[in-house]
Amino acid sequence: MKGILLVTWKEFIHIARDRIGLFIMVAFPAITLMLYGYALNFDVKNVRLGVCDLDKTKESRAFVRSFLAHDYFGLVEDLQSAEEVEKALSHGEIAVGIVIPKDFGRAVQTGKEIAVQALIDGANAQSANTVLGYIKGFTLNFVARKIQEKLEATGLRIGQGGMDLRMLMYYNPTLETARFLVPGLMGIVLTVMAVVATALSLVREKERGTMTMLKMLPFRAYQIVIGKTLPYLLFSLFAAGLVLVASKVLFGVEVKGSLLLLFSMLLVYLFGALALGVFISSLTESAQVAFTIGVTMTMLPSFILSGFVFPLESMPWAVRAVSYIVPARYIIAIIRAIMLKGEGLQTFMFEFLWLVGFAIAMTLFASIRVRKTLAG
Secondary structure: HHHHHHHHHHHHHHHHHHHHHHHHHHEEEEEEHHHHHOOHHHHHHHOEEHHHHHOOOOHHHHHHHHHOOOOOOOEEEEEOOOOHHHHHOOOOOEEEEEOOOOOOOHHHOOOOOOOOEEOEEEEEEEHHHHHHHHHHHHHHHHHHHHHHHHHHHOOOOOOOOOOOOOOOOOOOOOOHHHHHHHHHHHHHHHHHHHHHHHHHHHHHHHOOOOOOHHHHOOOHHHHHHHHHHHHHHHHHHHHHHHHHHHHHHHOOOOOOOHHHHHHHHHHHHHHHHHHHHHHHHOOOOOHHHHHHHHHHHHHHHHHHHOOOOOOOHHOOOHHHHHHHHHHHHHHHHHHHOOOOOOOOOOHHHHHHHHHHHHHHHHHHHHHHHHHHHHHO
């Protein structure tokens, strides 16, 4: 234990002297949280809408107003023909164009079927699909409201013998993107920060020429690995607490489950991530190479193959198979279960055991590599 503490103290001194690196470790989580939390948003709002109303009746104006009642659409163009709609769409002046044909009002009053054309800019497929859902929803609501008005005008009562669908949205009632992204973002930030920071720790010894002094110390490899990772472990846990406070203050995301359980899971995960950083550091001879490998092994896999943004269920089976070896997949699932659902350990026992195995395996690999480096 004495050897571990001495190596830890030595690493703390190196970190304290590197003011820029220290600032990055402290500020990186909060800055990343703000950037992703505010910028990465799947809620499509203020869609530029162009309308060509060839009917110009009370019903057609009411149909247009149904789109503008919320902040999903904003009317920017009042066009006179379908050709003008296509032209505005191609020039990027509008994102959606609606063409209301003649006799629209009469068809609504008589209950006849009539075609309304919606032209959507599909360059961004995800936004286009969301906008398409908005248009279908608003159109169905408009039609249902008109049918209800007509039935009430005839004196018929509505609701008898029908189906009353009442929906309850659990864990994220307002469907805010931030509530979905912030817990996953914590896993991403801690992964990148822990691996990259420790990946630079041992390689600095090589670049500064202090590796010889490290070899002369009467310490075993595991003592050096643990001693070098402990400072970054403490910084990472501090960063996790900072992210939790910022997520509460900025986005209103609270931890519904046990804070003790959450930090216990983070502790297990960080041991593995930090050991992975030491392992990368032992394989390289320069800080630039260590940084590149660390970012490549953490940022892209964690962002794409962890379920952070893209649902794993929609990916091909081969990609899903690769995702099972991405550590961030398991910690993000655990963080979301604790923060959003308030679940206990029994819910994510498989993920927890995988992280324990990951931490043990990485510590062993890092110790073996450090032993070889010191022996050489």
